[in-house]
Amino acid sequence: MNAKLRGDAIVIQFSYNQTMIARLKEYIPSYERIWDADYKEWIIHPKHIGFLRGEGFPVKDSWPSSIKPKTINFNLIYLGKIKDGKAANGANEQEQYIYKFPADVLVAFFKASVFHSYYSILAIDREANQEQIKASYRRLAKQWHPDICKEPNAQEMFIALKEAFDVLSNQTLKARYDLISPYLSVTKTPINNAALVDWCPPYRCGRISASVEPFAKHFIIRKIISWNDITNSSGQTLVTSFSRGAIIRSWN
Amino acid sequence: MNELVVGSFAHALTNMSTSDLVKNLDTLILMDVSASMSQDDRWEKANKALAELQAKYPGRLLLAEFGVGTHLRLDGQVGPPQDDMTNLLSAIQFADPYAKTGMKIIIITDGEPNSNQYSLPELREVIVKAATGMKIHSIFCGDDKDGVDKDFLARLGETSIVTPDLLVAPIEKYLLSGG
Numbered sequence: 001m002n003a004k005l006r007g008d009a010i011v012i013q014f015s016y017n018q019t020m021i022a023r024l025k026e027y028i029p030s031y032e033r034i035w036d037a038d039y040k041e042w043i044i045h046p047k048h049i050g051f052l053r054g055e056g057f058p059v060k061d062s063w064p065s066s067i068k069p070k071t072i073n074f075n076l077i078y079l080g081k082i083k084d085g086k087a088a089n090g091a092n093e094q095e096q097y098i099y100k101f102p103a104d105v106l107v108a109f110f111k112a113s114v115f116h117s118y119y120s121i122l123a124i125d126r127e128a129n130q131e132q133i134k135a136s137y138r139r140l141a142k143q144w145h146p147d148i149c150k151e152p153n154a155q156e157m158f159i160a161l162k163e164a165f166d167v168l169s170n171q172t173l174k175a176r177y178d179l180i181s182p183y184l185s186v187t188k189t190p191i192n193n194a195a196l197v198d199w200c201p202p203y204r205c206g207r208i209s210a211s212v213e214p215f216a217k218h219f220i221i222r223k224i225i226s227w228n229d230i231t232n233s234s235g236q237t238l239v240t241s242f243s244r245g246a247i248i249r250s251w252n
Numbered sequence: 253m254n255e256l257v258v259g260s261f262a263h264a265l266t267n268m269s270t271s272d273l274v275k276n277l278d279t280l281i282l283m284d285v286s287a288s289m290s291q292d293d294r295w296e297k298a299n300k301a302l303a304e305l306q307a308k309y310p311g312r313l314l315l316a317e318f319g320v321g322t323h324l325r326l327d328g329q330v331g332p333p334q335d336d337m338t339n340l341l342s343a344i345q346f347a348d349p350y351a352k353t354g355m356k357i358i359i360i361t362d363g364e365p366n367s368n369q370y371s372l373p374e375l376r377e378v379i380v381k382a383a384t385g386m387k388i389h390s391i392f393c394g395d396d397k398d399g400v401d402k403d404f405l406a407r408l409g410e411t412s413i414v415t416p417d418l419l420v421a422p423i424e425k426y427l428l429s430g431g
Contacts, residue, residue: 118270163271176353177274180314183261183326184270 003057008067009216010044012057020055027051031087031100034216043216067213069222074099075230076208077238081200082106088201090221099212100220106201109224117181118164123202126178130169137165139229142239143204149239153200161202203227205238257303260328264311276311279427280350282343283325284361285317289333294362294393297416299329305423312427314350318343340365341375344382351386358423359408362394362416364401376404383408389426393419 002013014020024033024042032045044052049065078091082103090099110120119126122136143149144157151157167173209226212219230238256263264273281302289295306313306328315325319335322342338361347357367375388409392400393416405411412422 163269167271167274172354173271173274175349176277176355177270179349179353180261180274180277183324184265 001057003052003059005060005063006043007216008046008064008214010046010049010052010059010063011041012044012052013041014057023055029086029102030083031102031218031220032215034218045213045215045220067215067220069211069213071209071211071225072219073207073209074219076206077230079201079204098218100215100218101201102221105221105224109227110201117184118168118177121160121164121202122168130171133165133168137161137169139237140202141165142237144202145239149204151200151204157200157202206230255327257306257328259306259308259310259313260326261311261314261324262326263306263328268311273311277314277355278312279356279358280314280316280347281358281360281423282322282347283315283317283330284338284340284359284363285319285331285333286335286338286363287333288338288363288394289331291362292416294416295331295333298360298393298419299331301417301419301423302330303328304420305427308424309427314355316343316346318346322346337367338363338365339367341367341379341382344379344386347386347388348382351388356426357386357388358426359388359390360393360419361390361400362392376401376407380404380407389422391419391422 004011024044028044028048028051032048034043035041036043045067046064047066049059049063053059075093076090076099077093077095079101080089080091080097082088082101086103088101088103088106089097090101091097092099110123119128122128122133122140124132124136128136140161141158144151144154144161146154146158149157167177207228207230208224210221211223211225212221232238256266261273261277264276268276283298283302285295289298302313302315306315313328315328315330316322317325317330318339319333320337320339320342322339322345340359340361343359351357364372365375365379366372369375370378386409389412390405390408390410391412391414392402392405393414394400402411402413410426414422
């Protein structure tokens with residue numbers, strides 16, 4: 001068993017051991033461990049130094065146990081689904097999936113805390129005014145339009161967006177929805193880790209400002225600060241959710 | 253929780269979309285569950301009438317009960333009656349935000365309201381003031397001799413006086429009145 005520090009990350013190597021691999025996968029979320037097949041090594045987030053020590057890896061007390069976060073702005077061209085209830089991967093313009101969005105970060109940003117509310121579907125606050133509701137609907141309806149969006153659930157999301165907009169854009173229905181929404185969870189599926197597997201954040205792409213931890217050529221998103229549209233020099237808005245070379249490169 | 257009444261809010265949630273439910277829901281029924289409602293099977297008869305109406309108009313009625321306080325009954329049936337209080341003021345206050353969304357309000361009671369805070373004449377005035385601007389239909393289903401002041405009910409809005417087994421007709425009439 002070997003361990004060394006590379007940048008802020010801990011790199012470990014060990015002879016093939018199925019039990020050890022299972023334990024790594026069980027205790028360390030996928031976005032905080034990377035398997036490098038070329039060098040046959042695992043790159044581990046330093047917060048797991050205690051776990052590695054307990055497993056017998058020769059880590060040193062002087063090594064850091066955290067990564068200092070920093071704020072960056074970046075273009076997210078495509079955001080995948082949340083895998084295993086843990087995290088979603090996001091791609092840059094080169095179609096490299098270097099942005100790791102932990103589920104709790106997405107849930108916090110979209111306030112998808114109790115169940116799939118109309119507010120979380122439209123990615124707005126409960127306090128949003130009619131102008132904001134309309135703007136968000138237009139933005140998302142473009143991104144999820146079945147003629148453009150190639151996600152398998154595009155049609156379903158498009159209908160859900162329309163349904164949410166129909167209610168929230170009507171002051172009376174909105175007030176009624178606000179009154180009864182606490183009771184809707186009686187039978188609707190709450191968002192939990194299992195349900196998050198099927199949950200897809202409403203935005204598919206965007207210009208993001210976020211607090212991140214740089215981790216082995218990846219960025220773990222710790223807090224989303226803002227999420228705006230990507231526009232090109234002609235003022236057009238990127239709406240596709242489908243990351244493919246020719247289309248994407250024109251937006252660089 | 254008891255079994256869901258067919259057509260009740262909780263039942264409608266299982267087979268209607270949220271937006272259809274929000275659009276359909278147009279009436280809040282506030283049912284008195286003070287101890288006197290156990291007399292002459294009033295409570296059972298009222299539940300039977302409410303079940304019939306909810307089945308006929310699925311997802312349109314939201315049911316709440318009031319005694320000491322007021323709370324929703326999503327399962328579509330009220331009671332059993334056990335409270336010593338008929339806190340109509342809490343029911344009116346509870347109904348206020350629903351009335352503001354254009355929902356009609358129906359109050360079913362069999363006796364005078366009471367309160368720990370006000371004398372009866374004071375309480376009536378406080379209730380009438382709290383109900384200002386709300387579309388209310390009050391239905392009295394108790395004995396005439398120990399019943400409520402009819403003038404007081406009339407000041408709350410449209411009033412019907414019936415026996416508990418004849419509740420369906422006035423509720424249905426009000427439901428279909430459009431106003």
